[in-house]
Amino acid sequence: MSAAVVIYDRGMGRWEPDARGRLEQAALALYGERGFEQTTVAEIARRAGLTERTFFRHFADKREVLFAGAGTLQEFLVSAVADAPDSVAPIDAVAAALGAAGALLQERREYARQRQAVIAANAELRERELIKLASLASALAGALRRRGISDPAASLSAEAGIAVFKIAFERWINETSQRDLPQLIRESLDELKAVTAGK
Amino acid sequence: MSAAVVIYDRGMGRWEPDARGRLEQAALALYGERGFEQTTVAEIARRAGLTERTFFRHFADKREVLFAGAGTLQEFLVSAVADAPDSVAPIDAVAAALGAAGALLQERREYARQRQAVIAANAELRERELIKLASLASALAGALRRRGISDPAASLSAEAGIAVFKIAFERWINETSQRDLPQLIRESLDELKAVTAGK
Numbered sequence: 001m002s003a004a005v006v007i008y009d010r011g012m013g014r015w016e017p018d019a020r021g022r023l024e025q026a027a028l029a030l031y032g033e034r035g036f037e038q039t040t041v042a043e044i045a046r047r048a049g050l051t052e053r054t055f056f057r058h059f060a061d062k063r064e065v066l067f068a069g070a071g072t073l074q075e076f077l078v079s080a081v082a083d084a085p086d087s088v089a090p091i092d093a094v095a096a097a098l099g100a101a102g103a104l105l106q107e108r109r110e111y112a113r114q115r116q117a118v119i120a121a122n123a124e125l126r127e128r129e130l131i132k133l134a135s136l137a138s139a140l141a142g143a144l145r146r147r148g149i150s151d152p153a154a155s156l157s158a159e160a161g162i163a164v165f166k167i168a169f170e171r172w173i174n175e176t177s178q179r180d181l182p183q184l185i186r187e188s189l190d191e192l193k194a195v196t197a198g199k
Numbered sequence: 200m201s202a203a204v205v206i207y208d209r210g211m212g213r214w215e216p217d218a219r220g221r222l223e224q225a226a227l228a229l230y231g232e233r234g235f236e237q238t239t240v241a242e243i244a245r246r247a248g249l250t251e252r253t254f255f256r257h258f259a260d261k262r263e264v265l266f267a268g269a270g271t272l273q274e275f276l277v278s279a280v281a282d283a284p285d286s287v288a289p290i291d292a293v294a295a296a297l298g299a300a301g302a303l304l305q306e307r308r309e310y311a312r313q314r315q316a317v318i319a320a321n322a323e324l325r326e327r328e329l330i331k332l333a334s335l336a337s338a339l340a341g342a343l344r345r346r347g348i349s350d351p352a353a354s355l356s357a358e359a360g361i362a363v364f365k366i367a368f369e370r371w372i373n374e375t376s377q378r379d380l381p382q383l384i385r386e387s388l389d390e391l392k393a394v395t396a397g398k
Binding site: 089090091092126127130131134152153155156157159160162163164166167170171187188191192193194195196197198 | 288289290291325326329330333350351352354355356358359361362363365366369370386387390391392393394395396397
């Protein structure tokens, strides 16, 4: 946080160290109760006990609340792929990166479920989610190319990894199973290896 | 074409048997020349030598011109998967269906290239293209489930197939290579099999 923002916040009478988290929770609760389209930024700020100005310091708009984590996730995946030992095959480097991200997401399962229910209910948000996944696949392919993997192997490993992640994530969100996300990702990868082997 | 439409067309003074194809060509030419956003339905109709009314009998809006083939493609893929012999593995049933569709697309390579250039230049159209691909993956997974393949194998085979198709299609559109689309799909599938085998 920049000094200017802190001073500005003090000018507002108080400094809210967890404003961002409170805004996310308030937004998700309201989207679930009233629907995404019916919720206004003013209502989100009020529910969080913060001002609209504070909201707009953290998020460009109400849609951004749901997708703000995507940039962080992408950076995390790209560095995990970059850091994998040279001996690791491309698909396994991708799967290991997704598994590590899955372990972080696992700690926010209830948040992830609520978020996914909001997204599933709105066509525009579903589109945005698909774009974020396509962008993750591109970023992973780029990370593999920087490891010296040429195309189409780099793109196919990345796309296959995202397919594995997508299916594992859906099972994690929808099933009552107690399996955690990293485990479901491993199982999905094994299943992909089995189906591409023609089994 | 229904009798009512033919009569209506006759009432307009003439019947245009290839109105749809002419509208598609006119639209694509104008999108390429001026950009998608700058082109109006009136201009497309004028370029095709037809009326706006005729345009709207064939397409809901100017975006639909670019995606009208998606429903046909989806039905084609779903029946090809349904018709595959029982002995064929799910991923191979999907790949064979995509290869057969690729053979049809191959005959419209120049159209496909022009269309892809228009889509690449517009964020909204890129979103629509991703949604159509996601919808194809869902439809293929459904076709596999009706063959008795359970999830996650059905979904993974479908998603993997769409990844193979996407990469093959991009190469076909962008490369100067003389390889045709069905061949590129076969090569992409072989490459996917190699990368998932950890090679």
